[in-house]
Amino acid sequence: MPDHMSDTIPFSAAPHVRLGSSSGQPITRRDGVLKVTGAATYAADNHPAGMLHAVIAVSTIARGRVASLDVAAAKAHPGVVEVITPANRPPLALDPDVKHGMFGFRFDALQNDRVRYAKQPIAVVVAQTLEAATEGARLLSPTYEIEPARIGFDGGEHFDPPMVSIGAPPNFDRGDLAAGLSAAAHLIDTHYETPAQYHNAMEPHAIVAEWDSDRLTIDTPNQAIVMMRGAFAEFFDVPAENVHLRSPFLGGGFGSKAIMAGPHILCILAARMLRRPVKLVLPRDQMYGPVGHRGATQQHLRLGLDAEGRLTALEHHALATTSSFDDFIEAAANASHNLYASPAISTRHRAVRVDIGTPGPMRAPGEASGSAALECALDEAAAACGIDPLEMRLRNYADIDPATGRPYSAKALRACYAQGAERFGWAGRPLAPRQMRCDAGHLIGWGMGSALFPAPMFQAEARATLRADGTALVETAGADMGQGAWTVLAQIAADGLGLDIEKIEFRSGSSDLPDGGVAGGSGHTATAGSALHNAGTDAIAKLAEIAANDPASPLFGTGNAGVEARNGRLYHRSDRSRSESYGDILARAGLATIEGNGKGGRDPAAAEARAMFSHGAVFAEVKVDPDLGQVRVTRLVGAFAAGRIINPRLARSQLYGGMIWGLSFALHEEAIHDRRSGRIINADLAGYHIPVHADIPEMEALLIDEDDPYVNGLGIKGVGEIGITGTVGAIANAIWHATGVRVRRFPIRIEDLIG
Amino acid sequence: MNLFDYVRPASVAEAVAAGSQPGAAYLAAGTNLLDLMKGGALRPGRLVDVTRLPGLDRIETLADGGMRIGAMVRNADLARDPAFAAAYPAVAEALLSGASPQLRNAATVGGNLMQHTRCAYFHDAASACNRRDPGAGCDARGGENRNHAVLGWSDACIATHPSDFCVPLVALDAVVEIEGPDGRRDVALEDFHRLPGTTPERETVLRAGELITALRLPPEAGGFRTHARYLKLRERTSFAFAIVSAAAMLRIEGGTIQSARLALGGVAAKPWRAKAAEELLIGAAPTVESFATAAEAALTEAMPSGDNAYKIELAKRVLKCALLLAADGTPRRMPALPASVFNFDTGCHSHA
């Protein structure tokens, strides 16, 4: 999260425009037709004239050094143009082993012959065809000096990380933990383990790089377009303006396309070295190494509870894996900070260095793993106290943020619990496990979990240009990863300008536009949306100024605050018969266009005063075969309160996606390492399971009304990640309720249940 | 990708001639072979495309009442063939429980029989694997082997054969028709896949250049159509290989089992026929007890080859459950989730 917000203009409710004409409508994706017809061009669809293909040769060992590469054999292969190794790799302006900036990660770009994880780039082969480059890479036949791989929680050195996630403190204490624990009537002491998981965006990481003297054009899917343009520029020592990063469509990012990675740098380097455009597309297996993942965790929780099931103490410790050369610590324990009222909360993080690629932010980083453990622990506590799990959550409901003591900006979690439970039919759930069966004899279980996700904002800018023909151009370098930014941001922009969405030309996804900020942290709609709305407001204010000062206008003399913008016209606030179209105002003023600019970011005063989160409750039903242990989730109901919902159709789709992700976390996803070689043995989508359609039950995501006057002027929070939280625990708890077996390691497998 | 030759012969004879060259491999739909080539595990120098050979894509009913299926018939076409599905419902169910619709639309009968193990170390060219590279060692021993064999494995190799299709087929005494440089021969499917012993690289009894042309089901195979089920346990509801699976087919008359056909999948380097268990059931009543005894008997020789002892108990339970389902009768329509424990109207636990 950005550390300074001083240049942000806090958004204040604009008098000229109103929300609601477009916002709130379930408009279908504006880019949907392009996508289903194949007309949407993803990065790898670009083929500039003279383009070469790069293929990365990756290490098959996890630790050691490359002893030899048969460059001659690769070069001799027909079609191979160049082989880049540490021996001939041109210099970079910055050292990839030094972290640059808050979002900086160390990465591997052939700076030396060290190998630090399996699938690390060790050479690049550039050729006329993809096939030639692929075979050239194979012909390099590397030999290694192998050092033993350090894999698993007990495989590497443990340490106290100076920070976790991106810039967060590793430890937290509030209240007297020891006193809380000793006062407890019930003590829950439990542990959970979560595996390494990989983002596996459908669209692989890809880049097409083309230099024109010292100007660089890169087509690459990216979640932080303008920021990353600057980062790329620094590595090649050119001004940021010289780099044009185009990312109109992303086939999923989930955090892995927001950070600098070696393959991209190597492709740009190859293009500069060879003075030809170069394309690099990572094959699926190479997405299991240099482009981040969710680190594995071991979590230990202690919950003290009084006789009525109220928390007296909550302790959450997490041990997370990171690489041997960089830190990204899955901040799992922080999931216990802001959800349940406890007089004492204590969280700690430790980390372990293993020979894997560096983890990074992956959809709900920290929150997902931490929520999984916390929600299961709460369920254990409910069982120990003999209380219904929903009642347990209500008894521990936090009316103020337990971590800071601040009031919440808005928190409709009670309504989420109530409406979710009602829709699911939670009432009457037997307390004891193994009580329900279906006609076919399968065990049925019901479980629930609370969902929580921060509602951050970053920084963004936008421009709105009203045109004399009554249309408008709105621009911000936002990122549509499939979540629907193109649609939702255009809806907000349309409202900001008082125009029908059809009159809006929305340009995004390119670094020559105003900085749209980061599509991450579930803060993109709030941030870029605020910038767009402010830009519209700015343009309308200028237009109103012209009209109010023009004696020929029916709005003459209304003053700046006396008009309202709607359907392409300005109306006198109290006399609706007085109005004029934007086009007429501009025409009379002799203007072809009028431009407004806006910024989005959090009001620092509000950020100081309030705790800001989205909330939710997830209810799950599972069926489990009593003898064979196979599990199927048969119903999932989530109820989420996330401020103003701009587009209910797309918001629901995000929440469904999150809940399915949670199901995947609970039952499917795991990267399995061979502990001897350090290689991941299931590095493809046949072996790394995610749910298929048949695994996805009937699901519902209820959108609970929530008016949040503090998060931002538009009242927008985020919906991109919260669906995962709550869901993992709900499913695991339902499995316990069905079987009586408490599985403490994710994903939950058949062999865990047949005991 | 390595450079390799690609030939498309016009006749079976031409195919066999081309396929007999050193380094040649037959290419059917490629859903298995091409993946292995891309990953570098297999590197044939010549692909002999057999998908367009004339006459290999037919499903025929034979004069004796059996059926012959050409080696190039697609898995989906076979499963949806009304005569085939009616005669051998457990085979159709097994086919439809395999892979995904897209893969089944492409995958061929011959390719399904010949598909290689899913052992991750076989697929990973950087790992030691006796099956891929004789004498190299076996990285699955002492590695990640939760899903490896519990029957018929050797110190040299603990891999399983992954096919679903082959499991009911082996129980029905299917016969593989083969053309080779030395002419035509038939091999019982049960003898077709080899257990690893000391030569795991020899996965089947096919000799160099031999091509599967068809699969034949003998007349008796049609006698189990009213009590035939395939049950497959997997880590997701669909699109996953079996952890263990079982085919159970019964002929029941007057409340007594006249004959039984049983096989297990996912437990050995071949589809595992359970003849001893079949014999125990002859003359028995179709009860939970007799099925439990049979299931026990099918696994008497089972031994874990790694972290997979759970599969032994699971295999017994799957077989018992498949028997209960078979005794209930073949469902009138193909279940929405073929071979899944989650077909809501039927369940082996309603007996318990």
Ligand SMILES: Cc1cc2nc3c(=O)[nH]c(=O)nc-3n(C[C@H](O)[C@H](O)[C@H](O)COP(=O)(O)OP(=O)(O)OC[C@H]3O[C@@H](n4cnc5c(N)ncnc54)[C@H](O)[C@@H]3O)c2cc1C
């Ligand atoms: C993601 C995934 C999931 C899958 N899940 C399942 C599953 O759940 N259950 C299941 O049973 N299968 C599953 N499969 C495997 C699938 O059934 C096989 O890949 C397919 O049947 C192979 O058929 P093919 O025609 O594509 O063979 P190819 O890939 O073309 O060939 C496979 C092998 O057979 C040889 N061959 C092919 N035809 C002949 C012939 N006529 N004579 C001699 N040799 C021949 C080839 O040389 C090659 O070695 C899955 C596959 C994938 C990729």
Ligand code: SF4
């Ligand atoms: S089990 Fe068999 S296939 Fe797997 S690594 Fe060992 S020898 Fe190879």
